[in-house]
Structure formats: structure tokens, C-alpha cells
Amino acid sequence: MSAVTAEHEHDEHHDHGPEKGLLRWIITTNHKDIGTLYLLFALAMFFVGGAMALVIRAELFEPGMQFVSPQFFNSMTTMHALVMVFGAVMPAFVGFANWQIPLMIGAPDMALPRMNNMSFWMLVGGILLLASTLFMEGGAPASGWTLYPPLVLQTGAALPFAIFAVHMLGISSIMGAINIIATIFNMRAPKMTLMKMPLFVWTWLITAFLLIAIMPVFAGAVTMLLTDRFFDTSFFNAAGGGDPVLYQHIFWFFGHPEVYVMILPTFGVASTIIPVFARKPLFGYSSMVYATAAIAFLSFIVWAHHMFTVGMPIAGELYFMYATMLIAIPTGVKIFNWTATMWQGSMTFETPMLFSIAFVVLFTLGGFTGLMMALAPVDFQYHDTYFIVAHFHYTLVPASIFILMAGGYFWLPKWTGNMYDEKLAKFHFWLSAISVNILFFPQHFLGLAGMPRRIPDYAVQFADWNMVSSIGAFIFGFSQLLFLYIVIKTIKGGTGEKVSDEVWEDAHKHGLEWTLPSPVPYHTFATPPEKIPTEHF
Amino acid sequence: MMSTQGAYYIPHKATWPIAATIGLMTLLAGFANYLNGNAAGSTFMLIGLSIFIIMIGGWFTLQATESETGMYNKGVGISYRMAMMWFIFSEIMFFAVFFGTLWYTRNLSVDWLASVGDGPGRSSGMLWPSFESVWPTNGPGNVGGEYEPMGAFGLPLLNTLILLTSGVTCTWAHHGLIEKNRSQLIKGLAATVILGFIFVAFQAIEYQEAYHEMGLTLGSGIYGSTFFMLTGFHGFHVCVGAIILTVVLFRSSKGHFTPENHFAFEAAAWYWHFVDVVWLGLFIFVYMM
Numbered sequence: 001m002s003a004v005t006a007e008h009e010h011d012e013h014h015d016h017g018p019e020k021g022l023l024r025w026i027i028t029t030n031h032k033d034i035g036t037l038y039l040l041f042a043l044a045m046f047f048v049g050g051a052m053a054l055v056i057r058a059e060l061f062e063p064g065m066q067f068v069s070p071q072f073f074n075s076m077t078t079m080h081a082l083v084m085v086f087g088a089v090m091p092a093f094v095g096f097a098n099w100q101i102p103l104m105i106g107a108p109d110m111a112l113p114r115m116n117n118m119s120f121w122m123l124v125g126g127i128l129l130l131a132s133t134l135f136m137e138g139g140a141p142a143s144g145w146t147l148y149p150p151l152v153l154q155t156g157a158a159l160p161f162a163i164f165a166v167h168m169l170g171i172s173s174i175m176g177a178i179n180i181i182a183t184i185f186n187m188r189a190p191k192m193t194l195m196k197m198p199l200f201v202w203t204w205l206i207t208a209f210l211l212i213a214i215m216p217v218f219a220g221a222v223t224m225l226l227t228d229r230f231f232d233t234s235f236f237n238a239a240g241g242g243d244p245v246l247y248q249h250i251f252w253f254f255g256h257p258e259v260y261v262m263i264l265p266t267f268g269v270a271s272t273i274i275p276v277f278a279r280k281p282l283f284g285y286s287s288m289v290y291a292t293a294a295i296a297f298l299s300f301i302v303w304a305h306h307m308f309t310v311g312m313p314i315a316g317e318l319y320f321m322y323a324t325m326l327i328a329i330p331t332g333v334k335i336f337n338w339t340a341t342m343w344q345g346s347m348t349f350e351t352p353m354l355f356s357i358a359f360v361v362l363f364t365l366g367g368f369t370g371l372m373m374a375l376a377p378v379d380f381q382y383h384d385t386y387f388i389v390a391h392f393h394y395t396l397v398p399a400s401i402f403i404l405m406a407g408g409y410f411w412l413p414k415w416t417g418n419m420y421d422e423k424l425a426k427f428h429f430w431l432s433a434i435s436v437n438i439l440f441f442p443q444h445f446l447g448l449a450g451m452p453r454r455i456p457d458y459a460v461q462f463a464d465w466n467m468v469s470s471i472g473a474f475i476f477g478f479s480q481l482l483f484l485y486i487v488i489k490t491i492k493g494g495t496g497e498k499v500s501d502e503v504w505e506d507a508h509k510h511g512l513e514w515t516l517p518s519p520v521p522y523h524t525f526a527t528p529p530e531k532i533p534t535e536h537f
Numbered sequence: 538m539m540s541t542q543g544a545y546y547i548p549h550k551a552t553w554p555i556a557a558t559i560g561l562m563t564l565l566a567g568f569a570n571y572l573n574g575n576a577a578g579s580t581f582m583l584i585g586l587s588i589f590i591i592m593i594g595g596w597f598t599l600q601a602t603e604s605e606t607g608m609y610n611k612g613v614g615i616s617y618r619m620a621m622m623w624f625i626f627s628e629i630m631f632f633a634v635f636f637g638t639l640w641y642t643r644n645l646s647v648d649w650l651a652s653v654g655d656g657p658g659r660s661s662g663m664l665w666p667s668f669e670s671v672w673p674t675n676g677p678g679n680v681g682g683e684y685e686p687m688g689a690f691g692l693p694l695l696n697t698l699i700l701l702t703s704g705v706t707c708t709w710a711h712h713g714l715i716e717k718n719r720s721q722l723i724k725g726l727a728a729t730v731i732l733g734f735i736f737v738a739f740q741a742i743e744y745q746e747a748y749h750e751m752g753l754t755l756g757s758g759i760y761g762s763t764f765f766m767l768t769g770f771h772g773f774h775v776c777v778g779a780i781i782l783t784v785v786l787f788r789s790s791k792g793h794f795t796p797e798n799h800f801a802f803e804a805a806a807w808y809w810h811f812v813d814v815v816w817l818g819l820f821i822f823v824y825m826m
Contacts, residue, residue, distance in 0.1 A: 019550065027550045109547045111616035114596075118554035125562040132566075160569035168561065174627050182619040186612060187545070216627045220634030227766065230572050232681070232756030235638060235766075239678030241759035243646035250634060 017522050026121075029113035030522065031098045032415070037120050038095030039408075043484070045087030045127065046401075050477050052080035057439075057473035059456050060466050073456035074142035079134065081145035085262065086169045087127045089396065092404050093265040094119075094176050097204050099415065101180065103513035103520065104198045106189030106529040111182035119176040126168030133158035133165075144454055146251055147222065149236040149244050153229050160230070163222045170215040177208035177215075184208075189512070189528040195286065196532060198511050202289050203268030206296045210257045210264070213300070218254040221247060245310055252303035260299045263395060264292060266363075266403040267334060270356050272511065273410050274338055276504050277353035278345030284337040291330035291337075298327050308379045317376040324374035328367070335364055350504070351425040355406035358433045359399050366394030369444065384454075387447025393440045402432070405483060412487065413503045417519030418494030420486050428486060431479035438472025509533055546608050553596040560588030597784065601801070605793055614800055621804040625811050628774070632815055635770065639763045639822060643672050647759070650677055675758020685751035687764060689824035692743045696736050697820050700775075703732035704813045707782075707806050715796045719789070726786040729809065733779035740772045767823055771815055778812045781805045 018024045018033065025037060055076045059066050068076070098116065102109055110116045133140040138156015141147065152159070184205045188197070197205075224247070227233040234240020236247045267288075275282045282288065304312060304320040312320075338360050347353070369391040373379050382388060405428075413419050442465035447453075451462045458466065499518050507514040511533055516524055567581025603609065609617075648654060651670035652662030665677035673686040687693070710725025712718075744765075747753040755765045785805045788794065794802055 026555050027552050029548055029551050108545055112620055113547055114551040114554055115620070117551045118557055121555050121558035122561070125558045129562065129566065129569075157573045160572045161566070164565035164569055168565065171561075174624075178620050178623045178627075181623055182616045185619060186616050212623050212627045213630050216631035217634050220631050224638070224766070226572075227755070227762070232754070233762035233766065234676060234680050234756075234758050235762050237676070237680070238646075238650060239676050240680035240762070241642060241647055241650065241674045241676030242762065243642065243649075246638060246641050246646060249641065250637070 027117070029109070029117055031102050031110045031113070031116065032520065032522065034110075034116050034120055035095045035098030035100075036415075038091045038098060038123075041120075041124065041127075042088050042092035042095060042404075043487070045083055045091070047480070047484070048131075049080050049083035049088055050480065052076045052083065054473060054477050056080065057470040060458070061470040062467065063458055063460050063463050065457055068456070070456045071139055071142055074144070074454060075134070075140040077454050078141050078144055079130075082130060083127070084396075085145065085258070086123075086130075089262045089400050089404070090173065091123055093204075093207075093262070093400075096200075096265065096269065096404075096407055096411075097176075097180055099411065100513060101183055101201055101204060102187070103516065103524060104201050104511055105184065105187060105192050106512050106525045106532065107183060107187035108523065108525050110179050111186050112179045115175050116179050119172050119179065122168050122172035122175070126165045126172060129161050129165035129168060133161045136161070146248075146255065147225065148251070149225060149228065149247050152225060153236075160226060163226045166222045167219055170219045173211050173215045177211035180204055180208040181212075189525075189532055191530075191532050195289070198268075199271035199282065199285070199288055199292075200265070200268035203264045203271075203292050206292050207261050207264045210261050210296055210299065214254045214257045214261075217250060218258075221250040221254065224250075245307070248307050248310060249304065252306045253300070255306065256303045257296070257299040259392070259395075260295060262400050264296065266359070266400045267292065269403045269407045269410075270338060270359055273352050273356045273406055274341050274360075276410075276507050276510050277350060277356075278342045278347050279506060280341055280345040282337070283340035283343075284333070287333055288337055291333040294330040295327060298323065298330070302327065305374055305376075305379075308376045309383045321374055321376040325371065327374075328371050331367055335360060335367075348505075350409075351420075351422065351429055352406040352410035354426065354429045354433075355402045355409070358429070359402045359406070362394060362398035362402070362436070366391060366399060369394065382447060384452055385447035386443040386451045386453055389453050390440050390443035390447055393443070397440065398433070398436050402436075405429075405432070408483075408487065410504075411513075412490050413494075413499045414513060414516075414518055415520055416491050416494070417499060418490050418492075419497045419499050420490040420494055422495075424482065424486050428479060428482045431482065432476060435472045435475035435479060439469055439476050440472070442466075442469045442472075544610055545612050546603075546610065548603075553592050553599070556588060556592040557596070560585050560592055564589060601788060601793065604798065604800070609798070609800075614798070617800045618803065621800075621807060625807060628811065632767075632770070632818075635763065635767050636818065636822065639767065642759050642763065647672065647674055673760035673764075675760055679758075681754060681757035681761055682752060684753040684757045684761065686760065687743070687747060687751070687753060687824065689820070692739050693820060693824045696739050697816065699732050699736050699739070700813050700816050703729045703736070704810055706732065707809050711802065711806060714789075714794055714799055714802060717796060719792075722789050722794075723786065726782060726789055730779055730782045730786055733775055733782065733809075737772060737775055737779065740768065740775075764823060767819055771812070771819055774812050774815070778805070778809045781808060 018030065019027065025033065028034060028037075055068060056073065059068055059073055098110065101107070136157045138158060140158050141152060141155045141162045143152035143155065147162070155162070184197070184201055224233065224235040228235055228237060228242075234242040236242050236244045238244070271282055271288060302320060302324045304316060305324045308317060308320070342357075349357075369387070373382050373388065373391060409420060409425055446462055446465050446469070449462065451458055451466075501516065501518050502508040502514040503518060504514075512529060513520070515529070515533075562585070563581055564585030567578045567583075567585055569578070571578030571582060648670045650665065651668050653670045668677035675681050675684065706725045706728040710722050710729065713721025713723075713725055753764070754761055756762075757764075782805050785802050788801065793799075
């Protein structure tokens, strides 16, 4: 007890900055430090997952077997997905949440700073366990990221490691989500009522709720895989009265909200960036909030549209078809609102805005293919083909990933006080925006023509578009090194031009974070701000 | 005692979280090795578990000390309460998976296996013509061999009464705390903890009977799987809840907690009631129906 008191009295005498050396990053409780850790980790994993994608595209460059064994190919599709979902996209948005939520609502830090630190390290632990499976006897899981039994039960030594990795990632996500909810409900500046919160905060509030609801479900599902394999249970074994299809139901009850965990914060960042560069308040703020909530609600009642071909009663097919198509309505509201925000705005096209506009256009495309696959009868044709691969990559790469880039360019000057190289950044944008379409658009054709996913070889009729797609993949992949270069350069001083407090013209009208000095001090809003920006409302 | 960040206490330099991560990772990696038949696995499990237990002890001591020295104001208390409520919600979702599994197999997939109705399984009668849709079942393969299903009106009924009573004694203890009646608080908590451990002991006896006399094991098809998974995870949660309550009892006897400041007690009580409600669900859906 005396040690605690002594340390505390020590604190009162001088406002301390960060700890010196590497230890700072291990024991930090500061939301900005932890946000940085999340973002850097996510960036590293983005390249790891990206390298795996390039292995896949290299193998598919030509028909026939080129570089890797079929088993390893399937390990790559599995690990690429798991690393990108749990190691890159989710942590990157948690990084944004850590940095931005306290700044946007006028809080001194996250509500539970110690738990915040633990969320991050549990994530690292989970990803380490997952990555260790690559070096095991029998190889990494090769069942696809959905880990369907009975196939996944044939995994070698890697299976329990992958399952425990999921448990650790779940613990990390749940703790992070609890922290975000407690922060948003409990730490807002007095005048920041719920309906005056920036939309990024709203989308994260709803996302956090999704995470708490679904991560335990995934944990339960993989626990049953573990006991089926090692403890003689029969959950997914028909001989014992179980049902492998049950796993699919449980997985997708988790899995569908899970994909919205990756897209809702995307919506939040887009809704933050577009008004700033359109120099207009966000159009339809409250409808944005309600649309987000509606999408989150619907995400819980549409899961079996991932399983139309598994053999469901016809009533199930119809119900899940119609429920899925409903999602187009709140999503359409959002697309409409972003467009209306830009309408007659005095727009400028800095890199964050370019990425955001590309997001609006290309996400709409990904959304439409989703609508196509919601139709149960036609989904029998598309199911497990490259069409679905094209669909979800359009909703994740030019959507989530593009918006993560946009958010990076948008906030990095605020965080570091340095401006990024606009010319290089625009070059990065155009390279990415063009190559991402070369990469994924042909996959629609391949899928409609019947090329199955998760197969290392294919019939010669698919050769041309696969080659195009692979070329796009390599251009896209290597263009991201440019992003890495720009980020490092910006952190190290950028263009040398010191940015103003609001960074972007009139940004202080849009959010509290732009009223702070640039770079943002280590501790902010020790006392809650009196005034909050009102332009939105 | 105010921190540099004003009224809301922001701790600095957290050392326990990284210990928690290392402990848990060692435990899980050890367990995975053990499952793969690697002899060193159990050693790593022990090391990991030890780190984890030391971490829990250290972190909770730190929190208790900070709380008793008045570093937490009302705002911090609200954050803790929200965190606990959402944590319990995540636990509810975890149990929902296994209740959902029970519902799905009992009402859908066993029927399909036996070709009842015109659902997706209408052709599986050709595979297992003699299989009938009944519950409990260990499936058309008679997985795990003959067994006797667990009845509701012996130990399980007694256990239901025990847990319900422990809920009452827990609330009685809370009243003692609020009315500054320390001995009522301690007596109530002690009774709750004792009832909790009696429950666990009875559960152990029930498992013993199931395994050795009734032939009912985790491997007894879908019935054995759902029965032991649901009651097992619940039993584990009772143990955790009883340990938390023991800590709260220990702290109460040291004079901790005031009518205004007793988050740890509330959290433990909420958790205990949650465990209680899950048991009611188990008693109805696993034992009675």
C-alpha cells in the first residue's frame, strides 16, 4: 500500500510524460500509446497477411501447380483471412478508437486504462499462437477461416493452438469493447449528449456491442471443436446425434456480425472525413445513427445466408433471403447521406477525401454484389466461387482498408504534428485505386463462370482473368510499401511543414480533436472541455 | 487524492496486464502441447497457471488497496459497474451457444437424422433405418455405448434449492453491508460461500455416479456432450463465483467496504446471481425436460 501511495504522491508533483525506453510500450496505460501500438501492430500484420495473399495470387497466376503444395495453399487462404481479420483490420480500428474516442468526446483517457493495456497484449498473444501454427507438424489450419468440421478436425498439431488463439483474440476483443462502451457512456464532456457525438464514436459504440455479443459465440463454437477432437464429444458428429451443420449456424451467428465489426467503424471514419473536405455538416446525422443501429440489429438475424446450399428447409431459405435484402435499406441510407453531404459542397480532394470517395463508390459495388447473392436461388450458382471472393474483398479492401488509409492520412498530421507528402500520398491513392480493381473486378467474371474458391489449380478457361487478377494483386501489394514509407516519413518529420492545430481548413467545426494543439500532447482534456463543436447539428 | 488527470483516476504503469498475457499464453500453449501428447505440456500449464494466479492476486490486491485509500471516485465506480455488467452479458452469450446447441439438436437435427418430417433429413432414413427420434440419445451410432440418463429429482433438485438459498443469503449480506451491520454481512457471505462449495461437491458426486454407475460420460453421444458441457461450464463458473465471494468475505472481515463504496461486493453478487439464473435454465432444460 505504501508503495502505491508514494508513487501517487510523486505523480502529483509534476505532470509526467511517457516512460523512457522500450518499457514505456509494455506497461503504458495511455490511450495514445496504446492506440499507436494497435496501429503499428495492425500495419505489420497487414503486410504479413498481404504476403500470404501474394503467395495465393502467385500460385493462381497460371493454371497448373507452380510454387506451393495444395495443403499449403489452403493454409495460406486460411491464415490470410485470420491474420487480416483479427490481426490487421480489427486492431487498426481499435487503434483509431483508442486514439480518437477520448479526443472526440473530451475524456482524459479510456475508462479502464489497465484493461486497455491488457487488451492489446492479449491480441499479440493470440496472434503469436496463431502464427506459431505455420511451423507445426501437419501445417497451419487449411480449412478456410470458417474452420468447418469435419474438415478442420483433420488439422495436425496446429488445431489446439489455433483454437486457443481464437480464445485469446476473443478475450482481447471483449475487453477492448467493454472499455470502449464504458468510455463512451461514462467519460463524455458534460455537453456532449449521445446525439451530439461524432459518428465515429457512435459506430464504435454499436460495434463494441456487436463484439461483446459475438466473440463468446465464436469461443463456444471452437471449444466444441476442441472437445469433439480431444474429449470424445459428438457435437458435430452425426453418428452421435450431433450435426456438422450446427457448427455452421453457430459460426455464422458470430461471423455475420463479425464482418460488420469491420465495416461499421469504416462508416464512422468516412462520415468523419467527408464533411471536412466537403466543408458541410454531415447530411442526415440522426438517420446515420439509426441506420448504423439497424444494420447492427439485422446482422444478428441473417446469418444463414452464408449457408444457402447446405440443405435448409425452404422456409429458412426464404426467411434468410428476405431478411438479408432488408440490409440494403439502411446501407442505402448511408450511401445517400454521404453523397448528399458532398452535394454542392466546396470540395477539395486531399488524399483522405480521395480514399473516402473511392470507398463510397467501390463499397456500393461490393454492396450490390451482396444483394445479388442474397437471392437464394441464384446463390446456388455463386456459392463458394470467386464471385463471393470478389464480393467480400470489395467490401473489405476498397472499403475497410481504403478507409483505414484515409483515416491514417487524415489523423497522422494531428497526432505527429507533421504533414505527410501529399504528392506521394496521391500517387499511393491512384496506384491503389486502380490496381485494386484490376485485382478484384476480374474475380467476378471468374466466379460467374464457375471457378471455385480455395483451389490451387483451375481449368484453362480461367487462365486469362486469373493472370490479370494476379498482376493487379502484385501492383496493389507493392504500392502499399509506398504507404509504409509515407507513414514512416511523416512520423520522422514529414514535409517539414508544421501543421496548424486544426490541420484541415475549418476542421475545428467538426470535432473536438482539432481544438487541441498539434501534435496532440501526451495528456489531454484533464478537465472536460466547456464547448463542443456544433456545426453538425 | 486526485490524479494529474483531474477527478477521474487514471492509473499509470500497469505491470500486471503483461503478466496476465504471458501467464495465459503459457497456460494455453502448454495445454495445446499436452493435447498433442507432448510430455512437457503439463509443466508449461502449471507454470502458466501459477503466473496467472499470482497476477490475479497481485492485481486484485492493488485494486483493493487503491479502493480503500479512496482513489476511486463515483465516475470510476460507474466504469467498473458497466464493465462488470457487459462482462456478464458476454458470459450469457457464451452459455447461449450451448443452450442453443441443446435446442438445435433436440428439436431439429435428431429429427432429421431419424427422417422425421420433410426437412433436410428426409432421406437419412436410408442411412439409419432403425434410428428413432427420441431424447436423450447418443445418436444412430450408439456412440459411447449404453447409458442411463440423469434424473432431475435427486441431487439436482437439492442443488437447485442450495443455489436459490445462496442467492437469498447473498442479498441478506448486502442488506447487512448497506445497514452497516458488519456481522450480518460476514455471516451472509460465509453462508453463501459454504452453500456454493456444497453445490460444487454435490455436482462432483453426481459426476462420479454418472461416470461409474450410469455409464454416462462426455462421450455418450450428443446427450452426454450437451449434459457435461453445460453443467461442466456452469460448475466451473460456480467455482469462480465462490472464489470471488471468498475474497469478498476475506475483505469484509478486514473491514473493507462501506455502504457507498463496495463495487467488489456488488460485482461478486451480480456474478453469483448470474450463475444462479443459468442453473435454473439448466435445471429446466437439461434435467427436467
